[in-house]
Amino acid sequence: SAAGVLVCLLEYPRSRRKKGSTMERCGQKYLTAVVKLFGPLTRNYYVRAVLHAALAVPAGFLLSTILGTVCLGIASGIYLLAAVRGEEWRPIEQKPRERPQVGGTIKQPPSNPPPRPPPDARKKQPEVGG
Numbered sequence: 001s002a003a004g005v006l007v008c009l010l011e012y013p014r015s016r017r018k019k020g021s022t023m024e025r026c027g028q029k030y031l032t033a034v035v036k037l038f039g040p041l042t043r044n045y046y047v048r049a050v051l052h053a054a055l056a057v058p059a060g061f062l063l064s065t066i067l068g069t070v071c072l073g074i075a076s077g078i079y080l081l082a083a084v085r086g087e088e089w090r091p092i093e094q095k096p097r098e099r100p101q102v103g104g105t106i107k108q109p110p111s112n113p114p115p116r117p118p119p120d121a122r123k124k125q126p127e128v129g130g
Helices: 002-011 028-037 045-059 061-082
Strands: none
Touching: 002 028, 028 061, 045 061
8 A cells, every 4th residue: 555655656747758848737746846855766767667666576476466566567667668768757847937028029010911801792781670
């Protein structure tokens, strides 16, 4: 049970991607602070691979926990592969939003006039109600 809580606390905060944007999970910023607190022990994927493999060993002795053992073993293999490729956990940090300056967003005014309907469609329609 304590191992499950440990794995959940470690796995809940998403890592920031190298390219593109990553959506932060609800309430992730609080757990991100905890994961950052432990530094290289939680950021390094080699450590996570060993931790998952170590947690899988005692769970493998009971038939009722064999599915959890398989999941932890697969997670350990994935973390090991990611560590070999040079990946590590990086926190998602909010960048301060820059306020757009009025007038600074319009680069150049449009040179063409807006499209207009043909002349026959512009004629006033006869009023129906009166």
